[in-house]
Amino acid sequence: MTGLREKPTALLREVFLYCHDTPVVFAHSVLPHSSLRGAWTKLGKLGNRPLGAALFANPRVRRVAFEFKRLDPRHPLYRRACARFDRRPPYLWSRRSLFKLQGRPILVTEVFLPTLLELA
Numbered sequence: 001m002t003g004l005r006e007k008p009t010a011l012l013r014e015v016f017l018y019c020h021d022t023p024v025v026f027a028h029s030v031l032p033h034s035s036l037r038g039a040w041t042k043l044g045k046l047g048n049r050p051l052g053a054a055l056f057a058n059p060r061v062r063r064v065a066f067e068f069k070r071l072d073p074r075h076p077l078y079r080r081a082c083a084r085f086d087r088r089p090p091y092l093w094s095r096r097s098l099f100k101l102q103g104r105p106i107l108v109t110e111v112f113l114p115t116l117l118e119l120a
Contacts (some may be wrong), residue, residue, distance in 0.1 A: 009033050011044055013051060015081065024116040026081035027051070029111045035104035051108070054097050058082070064098040071111065079109040089114050 010032045017025040036044040043054055055061050071078040071092045080117055082088045096109035 002043055011036065013046075015051075018082075019116075022112055022115050022119070024119070025101065026077070026111040026113060028077055028080070028111070030107040032105065033111055039101050040104060040106070052069065055106070055108075061099055061101045064100070066095045066097050068095050069095065070094075071113065077109060077111055081113060085113075 010030050011026075013029040015027050016023040017027060031043055032042075039058070039060075039108065043051070048055065071081075071094050072090065073079065073082075073088065077094065078092055081092060090112065092111050094109055095110045096107060099106045099108060
C-alpha cells in the first residue's frame with residue numbers, strides 16, 4: 001500500500017473487539033504522527049472510544065480497497081491476536097485498508113478470530 005513511509009514515527013493502537021463477552025476481532029491500527037494533525041488531531045486522544053466511529057463519522061474520509069491475507073504463527077499479528085487463547089488455529093484471516101483524510105493516511109488491520117465463527 002502506498003501512503004506510509006517505510007519506518008514512520010507512529011501511534012500504534014491494538015484492541016480486541018467483542019460480541020458480548022467474546023473477543024471476535026483483533027484490530028491493529030497505525031496512525032503516523034504526521035496524520036494526527038489537522039482534521040484528525042483528536043484521533044491521538046481516543047482512549048477507549050472506537051476508532052471506527054471516528055473514521056466513519058466524517059464523510060470526507062476515503063477508504064482504499066481492502067487487502068486480505070492469511071496469517072500463520074510466524075506473523076507478529078497472529079501471535080498478538082492469539083495471545084489470549086489456549087488453542088491456536090493453524091492460521092487466521094485478516095483484512096487491511098488505508099483510510100485517508102486530506103492526504104493523511106491511517107492503516108487499519110483487522111484479524112478475525114476463530115471465535116467469530118462460533119457465534120450463533
